[in-house]
Amino acid sequence: xxxxxxxxxxxxxxxxxxxxxxxxxxxxxxxxxxxxxxxxxxxxxxxxxxxxxxxxxxxxxxxxxxxxxxxxxxxxxxxxxxxxxxxxxxxxxxxxxxxxxxxxxxxxxxxxxxxxxxxxxxxxxxxxxxxxxxxxxxxxxxxxxxxxxxxxxxxxxxxxxxxxxxxxxxxxxxxxxxxxxxxxxxxxxxxxxxxxxxxxxxxxxxxxxxxxxxxxxxxxxxxxxxxxxxxxxxxxxxxxxxxxxxxxxxxxxxxxxxxxxxxxxxxxxxxxxxxxxxxxxxxxxxxxxxxxxxxxxxxxxxxxxxxxxxxxxxxxxxxxxxxxxxxxxxxxxxxxxxxxxxxxxxxxx
Amino acid sequence: xxxxxxxxxxxxxxxxxxxxxxxxxxxxxxxxxxxxxxxxxxxxxxxxxxxxxxxxxxxxxxxxxxxxxxxxxxxxxxxxxxxxxxxxxxxxxxxxxxxxxxxxxxxxxxxx
Numbered sequence: 001x002x003x004x005x006x007x008x009x010x011x012x013x014x015x016x017x018x019x020x021x022x023x024x025x026x027x028x029x030x031x032x033x034x035x036x037x038x039x040x041x042x043x044x045x046x047x048x049x050x051x052x053x054x055x056x057x058x059x060x061x062x063x064x065x066x067x068x069x070x071x072x073x074x075x076x077x078x079x080x081x082x083x084x085x086x087x088x089x090x091x092x093x094x095x096x097x098x099x100x101x102x103x104x105x106x107x108x109x110x111x112x113x114x115x116x117x118x119x120x121x122x123x124x125x126x127x128x129x130x131x132x133x134x135x136x137x138x139x140x141x142x143x144x145x146x147x148x149x150x151x152x153x154x155x156x157x158x159x160x161x162x163x164x165x166x167x168x169x170x171x172x173x174x175x176x177x178x179x180x181x182x183x184x185x186x187x188x189x190x191x192x193x194x195x196x197x198x199x200x201x202x203x204x205x206x207x208x209x210x211x212x213x214x215x216x217x218x219x220x221x222x223x224x225x226x227x228x229x230x231x232x233x234x235x236x237x238x239x240x241x242x243x244x245x246x247x248x249x250x251x252x253x254x255x256x257x258x259x260x261x262x263x264x265x266x267x268x269x270x271x272x273x274x275x276x277x278x279x280x281x282x283x284x285x286x287x288x289x290x291x292x293x294x295x296x297x298x299x300x301x302x303x304x305x306x307x308x309x310x311x312x313x314x315x316x317x318x319x320x321x322x323x324x325x326x327x328x329x330x331x332x333x334x335x336x337x338x339x340x341x342x343x344x345x346x347x348x349x
Numbered sequence: 350x351x352x353x354x355x356x357x358x359x360x361x362x363x364x365x366x367x368x369x370x371x372x373x374x375x376x377x378x379x380x381x382x383x384x385x386x387x388x389x390x391x392x393x394x395x396x397x398x399x400x401x402x403x404x405x406x407x408x409x410x411x412x413x414x415x416x417x418x419x420x421x422x423x424x425x426x427x428x429x430x431x432x433x434x435x436x437x438x439x440x441x442x443x444x445x446x447x448x449x450x451x452x453x454x455x456x457x458x459x460x461x
Contacts, residue, residue: 031400037425038378038399044421045379053395060396067363067400 009039012050015057020065031064123173124166129194131165132201147205227256229274230281238281241273355392363401365444366390368410368429368437375428377416378402402427410436 013035020028039050046053054060099110106114128149135149135158143150148158149165176187231242244252257269259277269276359366370376370384382398405411410433416424429437 031403034403034425035399037422040422041377041379041424042395044418045383055394060394063394063396064400066360067397067404 005040005043008050009036009043012039012054012057012060016061016064019058019061023065119173120170123170125198126173126191126194127166127169128162129165129198130169131161133194133197134165135161223254226254228276228280229254230283231274232283236283238275238278238284240275240278241271242275243273355390359390359393359397362444363393363397364405365437365440366393367398367401367405368433368440371411371427371429371433372437375426377424377426380424381427405433 013032016035017028017032020031023031042053043050051057099112102111103109103113105111108114131149132145135151136145139145139151141152143153148155149161150158151161176184179187229242229244231239231244233239244254246252251272253272255274255276257272257276258266259269261267275281366385367381370381370388376384378399379395381402382393382395385393385398402411406413406427410430411427412430414426414428416426418424
């Protein structure tokens with residue numbers, strides 16, 4: 001029986017507490033911490049019993065429960081990890097949809113069913129990759145390992161290691177399906193590393209196959225590193241605008257027809273005369289240096305320094321001064337044609 | 350469908366309503382309840398206001414102080430602090446946007 005307002009409040013609070021009995025003790029205490037004082041204010045401010053004015057304690061508790069959804073503050077913003085999980089879940093949804101859509105292509109309800117069929121093939125490949133990694137770590141012979149897991153260059157060891165690797169991988173594969181969480185993750189991580197190793201090995205093997213042709217060509221061609229040609233007359237003077245032909249009269253195109261012009265720009269030389277870049281003359285004479293300017297090939301300031309004189313590229317080769325390797329000096333229109341251009345060694349000056 | 354009823358709608362805006370009720374004048378729990386009811390939110394319950402005030406206080410949006418009383422119990426007054434005013438302004442904007450969207454939506458449907 002209710003005697004005082006305080007008793008009424010205590011009873012009411014007690015009933016509310018009871019109705020919140022399923023909440024954790026600490027949460028309930030927190031919720032009800034101020035309730036007696038609050039109810040005292042309510043009582044003081046009006047007429048009638050608490051139950052009449054506030055409804056039953058049970059209803060009151062229910063109201064409290066819904067408004068106290070986030071006791072201790074507003075809900076925290078989602079954590080980074082939670083957001084990542086959300087992104088992952090969304091990606092998985094798309095992946096599943098794609099999986100189902102691609103299924104008919106493989107004659108199954110889901111594309112992943114086809115991938116499951118390929119699993120043993122992966123086991124075999126994995127065995128090979130593991131054998132390669134083991135061989136690579138154990139091999140200290142210094143020779144290229146090739147595409148088999150050779151140790152010390154031995155084929156027998158390679159085949160043995162390959163067999164062991166493949167068999168072990170299959171044996172392990174048949175048991176890996178029942179692994180627990182962490183070993184499973186370690187397995188995935190290992191697989192990713194193996195795939196990376198495989199990709200690196202594949203691209204290396206691929207590029208070495210492709211580069212093989214290139215190196216052969218370069219090896220046989222002793223002129224592959226020629227950039228420019230410099231022709232000297234018997235006085236050791238640089239011949240500018242020289243034209244060079246083979247036995248068939250075809251002009252020889254050697255070197256790299258690019259040159260720094262007067263403004264310092266790296267431009268293509270349009271004429272087929274040598275040298276492309278006269279200012280790179282390796283045996284430059286002080287007197288001829290002025291004539292070695294590529295922009296002033298005829299170098300009127302140094303008479304005689306230009307040998308046969310200016311060359312008109314459009315003129316008939318037979319009527320212009322030219323040096324033909326196979327015809328030797330007989331075709332050379334230099335003043336003293338008995339002397340081969342080749343006999344004038346640049347070192348003679 | 351969910352039938353629209355005031356109790357349901359109140360749940361979403363009770364925080365904002367309590368903050369607004371404290372905008373011009375501090376108040377104690379039952380006082381705030383009365384303001385809300387006088388303003389027209391007749392269905393709001395005492396427990397909801399009590400719970401909401403506690404939650405807003407815990408969130409750092411309100412400060413409290415106790416005013417002794419000669420007759421009757423001491424009263425715990427709630428007051429908006431700076432964070433509470435900022436939150437009132439922010440949530441108020443959201444509410445205005447939401448309400449005008451709903452108004453436009455309803456008007457279109459009615460005239461259509």
